[in-house]
Amino acid sequence: MPANQVLPHPEIADVTLTGVLFALSDPARLQIVRDLADGPLEMAQCGATNPALPKSTKSHLMKxxxxxxxxxxxPRGRERLVSLRREELDTAFPGLLDSVLASAH
Structure with missing residues (x-):
């Protein structure tokens, strides 16, 4: 996938609680969310706690x-910037991310 390709993102009105909970149920995906809790990262920096993670697996987790x-x-130049949709998720599902991130530690 070219770095400058724009990927589709669902509108927050189309995001479901069950979909979010499923995405957060995998330890590797949850680690990515933890990594992003303090702010956006370049794709290469996400999951830095597990540098042995194959690129294809990381791409699937991100997807x-x-x-x-x-x-x-x-896209951000030749890289990809990954960010947590914290504000939108907090509006749609108040307290969910705080609870998940607090219990993940």
């Missing part, structure tokens, strides 16, 4: 999170 509406994955 599940993006399609569930948990993250944004947008």
């Amino acid at each position: 599940v999170l993006r399609e569930a509406g948990v993250i944004r994955n947008e």
